[in-house]
Amino acid sequence: MPIQSGRPSRGEIEPTRRRLLAALPALSVLIAGSAGAQGIAWPGGARGAVSLTYDDALNSQLDNAVPQLAARGLRGTFFLTEENIGDRLADWQAVARAGHEIADHTVHHPCDLRGYSPARFERLELAPMERFLDQNFGASRLRTFAYPCGYIGMGSGAPADRHARYIRTLSPTISAARTTAGPPNDPARVLAEPLRLQAFEPTEERTDPLLAFRYVREAARRGHWAILVFHEVLPQRVGEGDTSIALHGEILDWIGRQPVWCAPMGAVLGHIRQDA
Numbered sequence: 001m002p003i004q005s006g007r008p009s010r011g012e013i014e015p016t017r018r019r020l021l022a023a024l025p026a027l028s029v030l031i032a033g034s035a036g037a038q039g040i041a042w043p044g045g046a047r048g049a050v051s052l053t054y055d056d057a058l059n060s061q062l063d064n065a066v067p068q069l070a071a072r073g074l075r076g077t078f079f080l081t082e083e084n085i086g087d088r089l090a091d092w093q094a095v096a097r098a099g100h101e102i103a104d105h106t107v108h109h110p111c112d113l114r115g116y117s118p119a120r121f122e123r124l125e126l127a128p129m130e131r132f133l134d135q136n137f138g139a140s141r142l143r144t145f146a147y148p149c150g151y152i153g154m155g156s157g158a159p160a161d162r163h164a165r166y167i168r169t170l171s172p173t174i175s176a177a178r179t180t181a182g183p184p185n186d187p188a189r190v191l192a193e194p195l196r197l198q199a200f201e202p203t204e205e206r207t208d209p210l211l212a213f214r215y216v217r218e219a220a221r222r223g224h225w226a227i228l229v230f231h232e233v234l235p236q237r238v239g240e241g242d243t244s245i246a247l248h249g250e251i252l253d254w255i256g257r258q259p260v261w262c263a264p265m266g267a268v269l270g271h272i273r274q275d276a
């Protein structure tokens with residue numbers, strides 16, 4: 001079975017990102033102001049949290065990223081797309097047994113959902129993927145989701161209506177969902193809007209560890225939660241969004257030296273709920 005990263009071209013994703021980035025700061029201020037939750041106590045006296053997430057069920061994650069995480073005692077969140085798994089289901093099950101989080105990135109990785117109704121998305125992507133994960137990874141997991149391509153709209157209409165429709169479709173099933181843009185997450189906002197978790201792709205644009213460092217430092221400075229997104233982890237960067245094995249290792253090593261709690265998304269979400 002061919003491996004599909006399912007990543008869109010830059011031209012496809014930018015408008016969505018711009019809308020998201022434009023909408024989020026005002027919303028964050030409103031919610032943080034009303035909830036008033038400052039200074040969550042992170043485990044071990046950490047100043048912030050970071051989750052390492054890997055999308056699309058790519059073989060290079062099994063072969064390269066997982067061993068690098070294991071060597072450092074770190075655990076990540078792997079958003080699987082069923083059609084990319086091929087003959088490596090047993091390997092993914094071993095990843096789950098090693099303590100990593102396995103989560104939902106749909107069956108077929110549809111990016112543009114303008115042709116989808118909530119019922120169609122539920123029938124073709126959400127319900128079958130959750131069933132597949134239940135059968136192969138257990139039903140007791142916290143149900144986390146990553147929006148394919150970071151697209152946050154479904155069906156037709158204004159962007160806000162399309163986003164609200166997507167949220168309504170996910171909310172009966174999914175506890176938390178991750179986009180691919182926006183600043184680190186304020187815990188107060190996480191509780192108010194768990195289906196709008198913001199994240200950053202540190203190797204999307206170029207090979208520079210400082211981009212990841214800066215984002216995680218910002219989370220530590222504010223007591224927030226940084227979520228990093230990776231795709232292919234390869235010997236060399238080939239295209240947009242690829243991470244070289246060397247750079248991936250450098251980022252993991254650096255995180256290990258920071259005053260931040262590194263844990264899968266479900267674990268961080270559970271901690272925020274408990275602390276609230």
Ligand SMILES: [Zn+2]
Nearest residue numbers: 055056148149
């Ligand atoms: Zn994806």
